[in-house]
Amino acid sequence: MQRTLVFVVFCLVYQAGFAKKIGEWTDHLSYNYASDVVNTADIVYCATSGGIIVFDKRYDQLSKLSTVNGLSDVNVAKLAWDKNNATLVVAYTNANIDLLKNGKVANKPQLKIKQITGDKTIYNVKIINNKAYLCTGIGLVILDHVNEEFGDTYILGENGSNLKVNDIELFDGFFYAATSTGLKKALANGVNLLDYNNWQTIADLPMEGSVNSVVKINNLLFALHVSTNGTSTIYSLQNNAWGIAGITGNHNYSHLFETNGKLASAIYGRVVTFNLENETRSEQWLSLPKDFELDGNTTWIADTYNGLLRFKDNKLDTLLPDGPGSNSAFKLYAENNTVYMAIGAYDQTWTQQYFGGSFYTYNDSWQSKKIEVAGDVVLLKPFPGNQEKLAAGCWNDGVVIYQSPQDQKLFGRDNLYEHTMTYLGENVPYIRVSGLQFDTRGNLWVYNVGVENPLNVYTKDGKWISMKTPGFPKNSRGEDMLIDQRGNKWCLIPRDEAGIYVFNEGADLTSTEDDQYNYFNVTATESEGIRTVHSIAEDKDGHIWVGTDDGVVVYYNTYDIFDSDPVGSSIIIPRKDGSDYADILFDSETILDIAIDGGNRKWFATGASGVFLMSPDGQKEIVHLTKQNSPLGSDQIYSLALNDQNGELFIGTNVGLFAYNYTGSQGNQNFNSAYVYPNPVREDYYGPIVVKGLMEKSVVKITDIAGNLVNEIMSSGAEAEWNGKNFDGRRPATGVYLMISVN
Template identity: 25%
Template sequence: MYRNFLVFLLIACISSTVNAQNFEDTWSGYFSYGSIRAISQGNDKVYAASENAVFSYDLSTLQFETISTINGLSGDTISSLYYSEEFGVLVIGYENGLIEIVTDSDEEILSVVDILEKPTIPPNEKRINHFNEYEGILYIAADFGISEFNLASLEFGDSFIIGDFGTNIPILQTTVQPPYIYAASSTGGLRRASIDNPNLIDYEQWTTIALGNYSGVQPLQNEVYAVNAGSSSVVRIGVEVVPTITTVQTFGNAEILSFTEKNDVLVLSTLAAIRAYGPGFAIQGIVNNTSSEFSFTIQTGYAFNDTFYIGTFDLGMLAIPFSNENSVQILPDGPLRNDSYSIDASPGQVWVSYGEPSVSYNPFPLTRRGISNLKENIWTNYTYDDLVEKIGGFSATDLVEVNLNPENPEEVFISSLENGIIKISSPDDFFIYNESTSTIEGNGQGGGMRIYGSDFDSQGNLWFVQSAKEEGILRLSAGGQLQKFDITPLISEPTSENPLTEMAISREGYVFFGGYADGLMAFNPNNTSYNSIGKDLGNGNLPNNTVRCLAFDNNNRLWIGTPRGLRVLFNVGGFFEEDADTDTQPIIILEDGVPQELLFQQFISDIEVDGSNNKWIGTSTSGVFYLSPNGQETLLRFTKANSPLPSNNIQDISIDSFTGVVYFATDKGLVAYNGSATAPRENLEEVFAFPNPVRPGFTGNVTIDGLTANANVKITDIEGNLVFETTSEGGSVLWDTTAFGRYKVRSGVYLVIITGEEALETAVSKIMVIR
């Protein structure tokens, strides 16, 4: 009775598949392929999976193709990969139970959600561990058991729950060597059953042939071999009714990471070496991680045509012949890592850091991760060792805040939460401001220099904060002179207080910065006055005393993000005046006629203001919100479910002011949205509209770009009838191709008449509308 009930719940006769959406027209992806988790081969290509994206390498053309969330992948953590040559499909398995299928014929991506959404399987037992194809059936080894998937019809068959008494056990690999199907389990040992048995759903039809922790099982010609993970050894399994289990090789304390077979070549990899065996378990090739021109750490391995394909932790995939000669690194262009922490963009480039402080800004355990730079669509990566060499042998751990000089985009500053602040002026000009090279001092807590938030003022000075120091505000002049300012008027005992966080400079030159537990603080360098506010009504009205992010908009209003919501400081100019109203205000919106606080209780991770004074707001759990200038209207909402964001945890946002492209750094990858709001231009010499012409079926907005600030934009038909008018906030405006929102305009030519703010400059453009 119990067994039949389980079978009823777990069998899915028709697979639940969803066609994934392709976002290539409006988004770009910048994923790292340095850490390779799984490899497969077929169709004269090698396929490799990183944490949440896949690439193929054509062995004939030596060309790459990448597949990521931009093409429709989920962005979840990949755990297995398999290419079926017979059916021309690439199958991707995930830790959460999702399966995605990429077809050769039309490159369509199908999401198979049966296991992912099966309520009777516990969430921690859905991981897809391995795919094995036999006679058109894909046997899926998962943390609950085994499922059959028909590759011709793309439908699920039976599921086999083969633990004792019909319980779930994790199956790490399966293989078929007639007359048996074998299953390796980390808790259930080695089990097998007759492949022709029509009742494999009955756990009693499966025989345990070896107890212990088995992580892999593979065929080799007419034999079967398995990995005993408990003893880190390989065993041969006899074909007798009561099979003999013979140990053929042991590997001491070395963990066996992967175990694969292709064309009668068995491949086994550990952290330090990869080995290939032929029939009879005869060694055919071995490569150690120090025996080639690359020094690498192995994560997975594969082999065919006398060549090892090695998935490494940080060098991508390496192709190394059994002879150890002519090694090749196979790695698509991309950043160092996917877990980006901070980014900053200027026209045509982006810088990325990968520090990982705790939520309380603690740098420990220290991270040594390097930085990345995208310029003219080419990535330049500096590993931690590269940085140490370039800055004269000094350490550079926990690199957090990235800040490009707005007056000199070739110059970038990167804060270290332990070692100071790095200045990069060119690929060959690196310098670090620390105890040895400047007047910055350690904070006495292990000698670290807790540098975090920074911002440039209008004079080209870089301001930044240092935690746990009395002189916690620092100013670095354009000429390289460093000056410190006391913060004891704000924090009585700064050396024992909580960390300082983000910084933003107002139009007046006021220096605002946040604290982990001290609210919002400000310093006026013009008269060395100070002020601070917190969460109490009448003294700030912040939702929380932790300030995570700050941003001034085009009206000099300060937008403040906390772990408990959003606030706006309207009285920036009077912040230091006695008896001034310094309470911040929430944004109140109407939701179904009921007043609600915008982003109530949301963890706000970043706020950025675009050229149209709209606000991009990142959260740690709910993706991205794009708000109108006053925050009353949500223009766009991006989440993992409706966009290529690989995660709803937004670490940082940055905007290319010239193109309007918006970059989103998440804990699982960097993506960019082709936004339309640009910074204002100095003149109207490069006004243009796109798309132009507007073709039948187009339902979006026409962007009119290249505008000066506060330019008047009028659109008329050819007879001079006005159909649209607005004033630009930044360098662009949008027209929805309607006559003041009442109806869609007819086919024809429309004139765009632009007048500068003081009517000293005009421009005219044309838009063709075809209905």
């Protein structure tokens, strides 16, 4: 039966629509982990692992800067503000540099990409005489941020060796460098600062330990010495001699800095300012500050776990953009317009990473949730028909059924009598879960890895059943699990006996008589060797796609999966050079996750090359997203999740979560919600024109008002994309056009 819809597109004036644009990016990064803050006349900038928190004091307005809207990188470590030139110097943990001025960003990656032996980490940035002095693990690197060019690099170690510089100050005609081996001094003018011999170690300070800070306050100079046992002492320069300042106090400080003319430090749980005249301290008890700025009766704080804080009138405000509380996007899952983000993780040796029991959900805004009874949540699945009730798989603690902060049920090692899962061994009391899937009957299947019988079922009525799994490699480590259209359970075994175990319980969960199973290594006819498996997905044709450490393997015929030793197929792509040669898709690439969109196209997450979107058969590359050509903060992709309501792809990387809006949502049952975006279309708009809300595999005919056919396109899932051109590749004249969709 065919269904037809007619609607009109006006190519006159562009009007902003309510939908996101195709190709639009959103960062879902955490801005909780702050490390530095600078206060300017109107704006406060706070450095975080996600980017920069921006607070406009004039309008009490919060915003953020990330790779999506201008920054070149993630993990901002240090900031420095040049008031005279209205420039913000942004230093990243990987030695990358951005310069923000006049609303524009200039990237200066030279230090990051330069091949240097040693530690290029930027530990501090000071603006001195219109230049940015970068204190690094190799020495002092000078950046002329006004002219946007690098200058000299001063290597201060003995015999010209690298020496970590923690801080720098210009005082009374001398440079003072706080280093990992002491305080060094050199004339600012008249000597060759490239010669390490001109940097003399000051003997008045202890030789053991390091000098972490050197700070100028009015006409005084202070240095912070930290001994090898962590004891800190503040020294001051008076009458050309260094001595203990007498304001050390009872705390061990890690660094000193200047704020609003005062000597200050941030330590565990408080910020401290020193009154130098009578050598007293003023302390404010706060969270976990890393840096702060005094601003009249306001204190701006960069907090280790809470982003930007404002302390004013004895009130503490958290100024934090909406986002998850962590950048560990280990496992993602999307369903019914909600994204679930598990942050618990394990490394390549299967060791848990101790991220606690937090997890996050997103549906237009982020919500933080906490499992109190377990830790390291590595995957989440909502119960069918109840998105508030979740099954959480924990790497060492078993399974938690979560309904609310007050309603959490753990099935773990302390209540083995209540469930059928088992732990690794008598001396290793860990219950590790790497796979959770609901079957069509509402039963939860649990992949309890590293044990003899790893498949368990938590039935719809709350009972546990352990499945006998003959032929399963004993005590093998596990990865993901899939339940296909026929109800077969595909269990990935990534190492040891690397392969796949497929299981079907038949009609009776409690009987083994109708069980079917098969274990096989993952190989492909086009290549040799057994592959290590990482990911698995079933497409709309029932084909099974397996991501390995050497590309992708496809099992096209799975009807006899229990009767044979299956051999998969690689995707062979002929070269377009006129030769008879061909290449294997993703040869030597590690595929960590696979997502199938509404048009049966395949998204692939790679371990080092970003994200690929391939045609349904894998022959054609449609999109390739990398750190170089997009706002992705990294090419190391852990997890993917597709919002099938709108085609938005959520991309979990090793530096955080990003979202990319593209076509490919699931096809609708009718045309009732179909619309065009943008509509109207302006004459100077050259982007894609997208028809959304279609039925799957709809044909869309574009005609002019007289009925002349302009072009014809096919939907991918619920969406069809038109490039705005006719069959001849030309843009049609401005006017009224019809789009007729037929399914």
